[in-house]
Amino acid sequence: MTEQRTSGQDRPHPHLRVDREGPVLTISLSNPERRNAKTPSLWLALAELAETLDPEVRVVVLRADGPSFSAGLDLAMLTPEGVDGEVSMLEQAARGAQEMADVIAPFQRGFSAWADVDAVVVAAVQGHAIGAGFQLALAADLRVVADDVQLAMRETSLGLVPDLAGTAPLVHLVGYSKALEICATGRTVHADEAVAIGLASVAVRVDELEATTADLVSALLAAPEPALRELKPLLRRAVTATRDDQLRHEREAQGRLMHALVTRPRH
Known part of the structure; x- marks a missing residue:
């Protein structure tokens, strides 16, 4: 990964754009044609960004290009063909349960590592935030959502569970019972409910998401x-x-x- 600068732009992954303006680092999911569907290599790039974060960064903004924050895992990862250049999930799973668990461990750091950084992490979330997309939003300290947001944990409907560090923050934010209901049913949580149950700090119109996030960042920077x-x-x-x-x-x-x-x- 290229060295982080006081100002400028980097691309640590083909589907990630990183912009630095003084004490603010903005990380953009940048594959809008696929609704910012994610792959393991992107999770590893997120982990490296967190684990090498410049200590001078005070606020990190997680955002996404296009109408959707992230549709979650690229489902081609769960097919025999897989995705070029990515680990084969099916081959790893066939080797054994522990082998599959060991493969997942470094991917989780792309989500869990943000809790360990000194900077406050803000997620600006619009449109679909499903599965791994929802879990990336949960990796932030604060969430601002657009009024069109659709948060959902769809893993259980695929016969799986959320495994990218999202279960603990979800339970802490909304409680065990509500977290179980959201995950087990795979239903959509819309903007008003997200604010009401503590998943988001505020919901705003889509065209106000960027400005509202910028206002929150300014307020955080104003604190000693x-x-x-x-x-x-x-x-x-x-x-x-x-x-x-x-x-x-x-x-x-x-x-x-x-x-x-x-x-x-x-x-």
Whole structure:
């Protein structure tokens, strides 16, 4: 992958475009002719972007070209022909259950690694966000959706389960029962419901999605950088930490911030 720059554009994958403007990195799914259907090589490229993210980046925006965020896995991956240049899912599955699980592990990092970066990750989601597309939206810290959004987990209808790090954030956001119902039925969650159940922060008209996302990014950048960098991991840990551990995380983060405030040079 090419080195990330203070400003400019890269293409770490034929179907990914990366734009850098100062502290903001925008990652665009860029295969609109296929509704941004995904392949494993794209997931690996996403993982590398997350794991090599410039520490100077404060906000990452995940977005997509065209009318759909992502229709999910390119279903040709589940055919005997597969997709040129991609791992054969059927061949790997035929070798054994553990062998298939081992193949999936690095693909999951394209989704789970965004929770580990210091930057706040915002997904701007329009149109179809199905399966792997839905799970990429769930990989973000915040989601802005267009009023035409169609979120769906269709894996169960194929005899599979969501396996790209989407199950934990979905349960944390909407609760076990609602998550089970959404995944088991494969039904569509539209914009109003997504906001009502906590999947999205706000729903706006399609033609307002870019501007609303930009406003959110500006608000995030306006927050003091050290505080925001402490806040993201603090809140993420709160989901699974014990009460005593979370209290410790709070006071330790506050201690670092207070120390920095009182010892920084004054002009």
